[in-house]
Amino acid sequence: MRFQKPSHNFTKILFKGLRTNSLKLLFALSFTVFINTFGYSQDIPPKQEPIRPKETPKPIIKDTTKASIDSIIKPPLNIKEVDSVKNDSIKKPKEFLEDVVTYSADGYVSLNNKEKKIYLYDNAVVKYQDMEITAGVIVIDNNTGLIYAGRVKDSTGYSQRPVFTQAQNKVEPDSIIFNKDNKKAIIYNSRTEDSGMNIFAPVTKRENDSTLFMKDARFTTAENLDDPEYQFISDKIKLVPGKKIVVGPTYMEIYGVPTPIALPFAYFPLNKDQKSGIIFPTFGEDTGSDRGYFIQNGGYYFAISDYLDLAVLGDYYTNGSYGVRVESNYAKRYRYSGNVAIRYENLLTSERAFPDFTQNTIYNIRWSHTQDAKANPNSRFSASVNLGSSQFFRQSINQNNIVNSQNNTLASSVSYSKTFPGEPQVNLNLTATHSQNTQTETINLTLPTLQASVGRIFPFAPKSGAKKGIFQNINFQYNSRAEYRITTTDSLFGKSEMFDDALAGMQHSIPISTNFKVFDYFSVSASTNFQENWTLNTINRRFDENTQSVVTTDINGFDSFRTYNFSANIGTTLYGMFNFKNDKNNPKIQAIRHVMRPSISYTIQPAFDQFYETYDVIDANGNTTDTVEYTRFERSIFGAPGNRYSSSIGIDIGNNFEAKVRSKDSTDAEPKKITLINNLSVSTRYDLAADSLALAPVRLNGGLKLFKDKMSVNFGATLDPYALDNNNNKINTFNIDNGGSLFRLTSANVNMSYALSNETFSKKGEPENDQRRQDEAIRANGRTDDLFGRTEDFSTRIYTDEDRERQKEKEANLSNYNYKIPWNLRLAYAVNYNNTRREDRIASHSLMFSGDIEISPKWTVGASSGYDFLNKGFSFTQLRFERDLLSWRMNFSWVPFSNLSSWNFFIGIKSNFLQDLKYEQRRQPDQRL
Template sequence: MAIQKPSHTFTKIHLKALRTNIFQILFTLSFTVFINTLGFSQDLPKSTEPITPKTERDTLSLVSDSLFSQPLNLKENDSITSDSIPKKKEFLSGKVNYKAKDYVSINQKENKIYLYNQAEVYYEDMEIKAGVIVIDYNKNLVYAGRLKDSTGYSQAPVFKQGQNVVEPDSIIFNTDSKKALIFNSKTEQSGGTIIADLTKKENDSVYFIRRGKFTTSENLDDPEYYFLMRKAKIVPGKKVVTGLTNMFIYDVPLPIGLPFAYFPMTKKQTSGVIFPSFGEQNDRGYFVQNGGYYFAINDYVDLAVLGDYYTNGSYGMRIESNYALRYKFRGNLSFRYENLISSERGFPDYSKTSVYNIRWSHSQDGKSSPSSRFSASVNLGSSRYYQQSINQLNSSNFLNNTLSSSISYSKSFQGEPQVNLNMTATHSQNTNTQQINMTLPTFQGSVSRIYPFEPKVGTKKGIIDNINFQYNVRAENRIQTTDSLFFKKEMFDDAKMGVQHSIPLTTNFKVFKYFSMSASTNFEENWTFNTVRKYYDAALEEEVTIQKNTFDSFRTYNFSTSIGTTIYGMYDFTKEGKDTKIQAIRHVMRPSISYSINPAFDQYYDTYEIVDADGTTSREVEYSRFEQSIFGSPNKNYASSMGISLSNNIEAKVRDRDSTKTEPKKIILLNNLNFSTSYNFAADSIKLSPVRMSGGTQIFDNKMSINFGATLDPYALNNNNQRIDKLNINNGGSLFRLTSASINMSYSLSNKSFSGKSDDDNSNDRAIQESIRSGGRADDLFGKPEDFADQRLTDDDRDDREEKPSELYNYVIPWNLRLAYAVNYSNSARQNEISSHSLMFSGDVEISPRWTVGASSGYDFKNNGFTYTQLRFERDLLSWRMNFSWIPFSTRSSWNFFIGIKSSLLKDLKYDKRKQRDQQL
């Protein structure tokens, strides 16, 4: 028996706190433990030394026979395992997921899998959804087709591989070669749709079709037009190349076909040829217009180069570029030049002119650089560009007399005080007088207000705490020139330069709790580099002015103060137990009285004498050497004047028509009604200025805007219709003479105005933006602009139109109308006449779901005649667009007809015919 080690038993017994009252039991257990530990089953004998055997070496040697040598352990390969026949590839190399709504049946005998009703198969990058799908893994084929029921076919297959989606009637797909046969397929390619009887998918990037139809129509079951391609090759996302093709309009073929055609299908921005328009003009011959090339430079900038050519020698060119950098800036730049020749050389009506126009628009994202900003809005060129250009018809710019431009850069330096810098270049051009005013450049700098006496803790109170001053500087280089000298060195000959420094010191405080009072004084110092000296030349008997381009300066200052308050008046119409429609009317008045002192700075004035022929001085002429400087001459006469003004605002609270609204609605009765006049204490006569009144309001839910104004003169006129120092009431007249008055009203409404819907119509945003960019009106009261080089201005996207429940019953005719009425009255010299009186209107009405008629015109009640008129007719031909615009009379009498495909993919397929306006000598 082996030795037993009861160490675990011993530990468990003797280390646990055991309690017992029987001593014999404890003794018996202890005795048993010692016996088991030290006791043996039997005694072992004592060990003795072992007897070692004695070994002897045998002298007889044995030789091994070679026949009995041990064989080598060699491993030989079987030649059968290295067979030259390749192992058959598995049917499916990837994981296949499939499902169906009704059932999925696996036929082991036929090696096929059947999926029925809403079947779907996903294998690698291939997706097939169909009514019925059969997977034949014996032939490596997948069949997909439609379901047939009593109503016809349903659940047509949808085959998708990568980004390509095909919707056929049925499809056979080989999972081994990746080829497929597609029957009666419809696939979308970069905005166009290809409908093919039979399509063979060669690989992921090449398709071959037979008798395919290419169209951009939305009605694929019955497209209004298509190009029939007998045989074609498709590279998805890149191109479609076809053989003989011609256009069909409602399945009627056009007699003209093409032996081959190429359709670009890329979704990326790519370069390409811009197809021109062809036509004929009576005075310039045949022409090719708006042809050129588009350069897709990169993702941030593009360039389009367009040109025109006429057989009489006239030509034109345009360069258009757009650029954008996300979260930084965006803009566009265009340059247009036209060299126009009329008639033939040697004829009396021969003329040759050149016109050009430069436009640049740049805007910066406000988040790109909060402390600095750069912007540009440039529209400059020939004054007669919009009147003579033959490649655009922008009526609003033709009727506008001013072209303006502005380029500015501003920078702010944060701190106490803050410093602001601004650099601006401006341009203003009158197209009638061809006068051009430019500032190249204008520099402005300012330091924010400094409060030297403000408390370190708490708010500013009182006259002392609110004392503040700031520093402003303005440096300007002003150029005045004409259209003929523009961009020539002579335009800088009469440039005027100067710098103006100003330090305004102001404060404000409360008086008698309810009155706000302010006081200010302003110190100015003007530096100029253009002064004059005048004298009288007795020999020539005329005044002589000498221009002096030397530095000179003068200083001025003034003082002003004002006091004003706000008075509120409320009239409550509410009565207990009655729900009145008008609940309250509030009247807010803001009277103000100001006083200003402008000292006379006659130290900056000089005199010269005019001498008669006999040598005697007849009179002295006073002048200032700064009178032709950029900021003008200082004030010569002392002025001490008081100004009085009163502004009014009247509002009403009315019960809302919506019964669910608990709060009354606030409407404006008079947005503003202002009166102002002044009294000059230092004047010798006619101390009281005319009373000027202006006001405005909005009615009809803010759809009609009304602005009015008038001038009331308290002084009388003499027999020569000149103002005299005598009140009109003392001359037998009324208290005031109405010398001028004006009223302007504008009203916009549509069919939505009476249905509670918004009148916002963004269908002509492109045309409106083009008009604003060129300096015209922000509406179409003068007609919609038409740019023959950019037909997008007249595109009407009707995809956002509301769905109508029925075209036959309860059809709402969309229409819109804009009105503008203006009348001006003049009576400053007893003429008592209406100086101008006109009504302008513009509107469009959709006489049928796809016919739109519009007009822009007006009537001059003073001259009894219609103003500039434009008539518009447009027909929506689904995938096509047709419009006709006509200016029936005026010096720009003309018409334009256009029909073309809406899609930008085929926008070059168009017909454009127009009659140029009558030639004006």
């Protein structure tokens, strides 16, 4: 860069500026001069000398050695191809389609190159990426990227409605416009179904994230959208398939008639995973016990995880009564599953300060746990717990507990077992049990019971081959049982006083046995058993002369006694056949087979007098009037040792009767085998060491299976050979010698159960029972045959796919109702006779029945009741009515009489999405009765 020297012209121009009249011209010329003076030239300036350091640097010595390259190694060639288009300055345009579009049609496919459109007619199909459209007519416009789909019009109207499917979303409109670029769509008269919810909208806009916005839409769970029995009308709806439905202001119509039922907004989750939410309660009024208005079974559901959930429910009455329920289900595949339910109720009758006011608290705890067999083959844990107040089911204010009020026993069991494989095998079992009589309010607990056993050991068995003979079959094992037993009542349960009368002890037993054959047809077995009993509870008994009474003192401390016995048994099996078929005739019953298993046993039971003591009864004058024998082990948990020597012979005869019956099918050559009498047994014993009453009563037991094993009959009787005196006491005189019969019938019983239906005698067989109802009955220690009624929890019942399939099957077989109406009936008959001391009376005599009849595919009527022939009155009676209203269901349950008289009416939508839309009215039982 250098400055330019101004010339003489420059000076003249500068001074000439004094004569101009234009300031703009002067400013432009001055600016030009300024640029020319201070501007830089485009020439490259010469290189300046580099600044060297003060010290002279050392000269750089270059290596003159040259590296030679092997002629074999050649320099690498540049084989990378350069795309000429990549370096092209012109930007490559976007592809017209991102994927292949496939299309087809049954009618014709027309391509218009001028309009750049494709016309498809009759069963047209277009697939593009995850989108599929089927319709009567489809037009693909390549100019705008739009796809039009519509119906086909013929003489009958419109047909081949479009079906638009993308991912999991499916829409059935009248017509559709789809933009394949941004994947948006406008849908007209769409019909959408998601998780059982049917939605119809005149205009629907679909966004590219599969979200649907609908205007003036209606939604329902009815299957017939053209004529739904009910529907909800909403101005706007937002649908995210598989996730949620959000609606604005909504009102309800029933068969096209508007109703006052309206909602400002609504939210329906469609996610199939568990979700937390509010459980809508049931409202009503308790007019029976004056508790006022109430809400029942309302609360919140917590979806804690895929393995665990929790429901907190409650009942509240305006007089102050309330109830709380906590229920939880848990499960882990291939490991375990179970449920827990805790119920507590604080019951107030009438109002405070009134003379009939009462307050009572009741509770119930239920726990069920099942371990999968695959979890651990050598250990197992299970639980079945049902404990609480004895009057819980009778006094509960919750309608769901009325049927369980007929259960007289509550039982529980929690057990853990462990097996140690090997030779011999060792088994360990730890169990806690509970048994509660709700009538007497007596509770028996074992906390816990420990059982250990060692498998059978054959000391003389050969190392290989079968065991033969008396010595090779000799075996023994070891069993041990420790128990801590508590007997208490409802009022003392949970208090320290319940342990005052607790019993504890341990029993060890070593049985030794063997078996062998004699004369090839007789089986002989012999055994001996040694027992040692440990106890912490003994007594001391004496007679107090001052009070003239027997004083018994409990002693807590370790004590033990040992017992043993010996027994032998010989038996055989006899077969008899009675043939009725011959060459001349072919009767229905072709043969009867009789199998008899007689056996004779001999048992020796020594007397263990060393464990018995005596005390003298002394009168007021100091004279001994009696000497009483007792044992200090009377309170032993496993019983006291016997002080009477016994040497008895027993006779047992078992009988089975079977028949061969000609088959109804002529093509079946083999007759069918049926059981006539199952195990008709007769048994008695004779004590050789007894000085009187040596012959024991004869016991007769048997069972029958009739009507293709649908009817079960069990009977039993006790026959005593000894007579009674005038005071009805048994004497050592045979009844036949006293002027009577050979035996005296002292007791008898007959139990019969029968389940039949319209399919009982057909080849189709019996219908399957409702497993949900049976599981609930088992958890409550009730009956599974509905003879005590049926628990009807209408508001929380889930309408499953099995229920829908069952209803569709009924409708498909509608014509069968003209000659065959589905029905079922369950019967239970029981009678007990007692004549031990010439009572000659029927101790109990009752008939219970339960059944249902479908008078039409939509109507079902059922009843559970019974009649007590002894007291001449009906037992607990429940009447049931159920009406299927397409998308709705109506149920009515009624207990017409007794102190549990009540009724429950329910009508609601079947769908689980709208199960809170319901009406329920009930009358509570009057507990004051």
